Every structure is written in C-alpha cells, then in structure tokens.
Amino acid sequence: MVKREMVKRGTVKRGSVKRGMITGALVALLASTFAACGTEPAARSAPEADASPAAASSASSSASPSAKPSASAKPKPKPKPSPTSGPRLFGKSDSGDNVRDLQARLKQIGWYSADVTGFYGNVTTEAVSGFQGKRGIAVTGFVDQTTLDRLYAMTREPTEAELTNAPPPVPEGKLDPRCMSGRVLCIDKSTSVLRWVIGGTVQTSVEVRFGSQELPTREGQFSVFAKSRDHVSTIYKTPMPFAMFFSGGQAVHYSPDFAANGYNGASHGCVNVRDYDAITSLYNQVNVGDGVVVYWS
Template sequence: MGDIRRRGAVALGITALVTPLTLAAGAGTAQAAPGCTRSAGPYQKQVEKFLGRPVDGKQSTADCKAIRAFQTKHGITPDIGYAGPVTWGVMNLMNKQKAVGKNPNKAGKCPVNKGRIACVDLTLQISWIQDGKKLVYGPVPVRTGRDRYETRTGLKKIYWRHRNHVSTLYNVPMPYSQFFDGGQAFHSVGVSMWNPPGSHGCVNMTPKDAKAYWSLLKNGDDVYVYGRKPGT
C-alpha cells in the first residue's frame, strides 16, 4: 500500500491547477534563475511569508529559488518556483499541524477509554499514541491514502507486524509495517510526509517515527482513524 514511486500534483484539498511549464517564460519582475518562473503566483504573499521572504507579492529570483527548493524537497511538481495552490496547500497544512502543539486530542475525537491507542487524524495528517488522556508519542506528520485509495476510518486493531515487509501488490519496501485494516498499515517511507498526492491507503511515516511506533505498539493494540484527508 505504501506509494513511493508515483508523485502527483493534486493534494491537500486542491484538485486542479497545475502550473503550466510555459509560465517559465512569462513576464515578471526579475530575471529568472534556470528552471524558475518569473511569474508571481496567486499565493505569492502567503508563500513569501511562510518562507521568511520579503512579503511584497512580487516574484524575484531569490523568491523563486526558495519556493523551488521547497517544492523539490517535498516532491511538488512542476518545481519551477510558482506560488500556486498546491504549494500553498502544503505550507498551510504545515502551519495547521504546528498549531496543534502537544494537545492533538483537544477535541476528544480519539477514544480515551481504550488504554494505549494510536490515533490518526486524516484532516490534519497527523498521528500520535496516547494512553488514556496521556500523550505517549507525537503528534507527528503522516501521509495517508490519496483520492480513491483512502485510509479507512474507524476503530481498528493491529493484527500483524512485519519489520522488513515488502508490498506484494506494489513491490516496494514497507519497513516497520504494522497492519491494522486489510492491507493498510503504519510503515516508513523514504519520501516527504507532504509529498502529494498521498499513499495507496497506508499511513506513511518517517523512519524515525515508524521505528518509535514499532517499539511502542504491539499486536492487539487499538488504532483509531478519523477525519478526511483534504482532496479525497
């Protein structure tokens, strides 16, 4: 279920508008660096603020380089430095995740009467482990199922763990797999947690977080998945 091959441009509540590559030749306020567009995007000011750039709504060579570096890091295509909705969507989600702080279950949506439980908030794309009301680990960013491959919601249980699992469906490594619903599992991947459009249903994690979940959870532990991933 872990998808580390296909990269798309649709994610985080945005279903369209992939910037045409022809924008690289568009009019702008500065000479573009190689591979960079000179056009200011519709989210130019928001993206500039997120990246700590001067907020003037005008594209500069330095702006484009910074935006492009962010896009390349997180697998956002085309990575030409255009401040479009996909790029801003990723940044906006990061802001929302950061705002959660150390109280991810503030709304009480993940059960506190189950003892140790792994919670997955699809809306914010975060996960954590709690024991009653006590936060044990996280919250951490995760990458869940894309449109038509959604991570299924509800109360589950970890039923099988395989440290060096390889997907028989996609023939890709799924280290530290902990399966909780059919072929859906927690496991580590080698791409950014904000890499659109998402997994094939699994809850992708960084290697560090997947290892921590492996050490903190066991067969029979509860998993609760709720919310809805933007764009699904």
C-alpha cells in the same frame, strides 16, 4: 419600289439596333471589369498645357517625394543602463547570524532549499544570484543594500524553527473519545496527524499521509494484528518499513516518497509516516493488539 424602300429601311433599323446593343453590352462589360480590379489610385491634376512655367514647376515639385521623415517614424529606444551593485555587505565565505537570517528568508520564497547553516557557501551564492537576476538587481552573488532591502520587503522575520531547521509544530486536534483509554494509535484525518495515546495522554505526535480518493484509508476502530519491520508490498512491490497492519493490507508505515515529496502524492490506502526516527521509536513501542482509531475530528 415602295416595298423595297420599306424593307431597306427596316433592315437598316434592325442592324442599327443590333450594333447598338453590342456596343452597349461591350461598354458595360469593360466598365464592370475595371471597376472590379481594385481601388483606383487617387487622381492627380496635371498642369494645364498653357500654364505658366512657374505653375508647372510648382506642380512638379509637389509631386516629388518629400525629404522630410514620416511623422509615424518612432525614434529608437535608448538601451537601459545595466544595474550596478552597491558596496558588499556580506558574501561568500562569511558566516554568522546575518547569513543564517539570509538563508531562512531565501528559503521562505523558494530560492534556498538546503539546511540553514549560517555559512555563506556556493549554494547560498547561487541562491542570491538567482534572486538578484529575477529582480533586476546586479548579479554579484554577494549581498548589497539593494538586495537586502528587496529581500526584506518580500519576507517576514524567520521563526526560531526556521533558523534552526526544526520541524514545524504538529497541529493540534481533537482526540476521538475512543482514544481516551488503553493504548491507541489515534489517527486524525482532519489534521493529518497520528498521535500515540496511552491512558488518554498523548505520548507522540507525527504527521501522516493517507490514501487517494480511489484508494482511501479506511475509517473506524481497529487493532494492530501484525507487524513487519522490513515489509515489501506484494501488490505494488514497494517498501513498507516498520509496517503495523490494522485493516487487511492497510498499515501504518514509513514512506520514503512521503519524506521526499510531502503531500504532493498519496498512499495506496496505508497511513504514511515521513519522520524516520519517529516511526522507528513508534514501532518499538506499539504491540500487536494495541488499538487503532482512524477518524475525522
């Protein structure tokens, strides 16, 4: 009897332990599950059951959404007024020094690429319109005081060369001693200038372009060994008008590409000239056997 009592008590004890372990594990599992669901909403206190009607009404009204606009709401920006123009000073179909000055100044800042003519035509109108639109000025195509003031603030007084479309002066440079006697095409790489020198006196100066780093123009003292007025390169199949050869396939010649694109490019090793009239005159003066000196000053 005593033995069965002990066993029964032991069984109950073991069962209680098991149920207690299961219940505890279930509670822990539920707690961890809900804790992982996300941030809980902020707790809101409900009115007590025995609270007065006024208190309940107050609590209810505080829970209702506010009718006031959010403090973070920003008012819509007011539209900017469209720019207005001032009185017309000059514009399409006008001509004169004012127009010439206008075109030269627009050319300084890249809004006008044609020759300065002094006549206000379609090209000038387009240039002025583009300048006005870029600066937030009323786009009219004609010049008012606002447009003129802004243009003057961005430019300088045009030079005589700019007003008359004259080429810029060729930069001066130091003649190599090897150019001081005889007839020599003296080609200075440091200033990109070719000088035609006779007896130490410069006869003509022209701007030139040279080969790239991969295909450089050779330096040294040479002589003209061949001339070809309408030459075409057998390697690159490109025209080389008024070619005067001085070192292998390298020659002084006219370059349409140099004339069109300037120094935004390079030759295949030749000395390019972009002034057509100058190279024509030079070709007629230079003889086979005349000297060529390519150097850095």
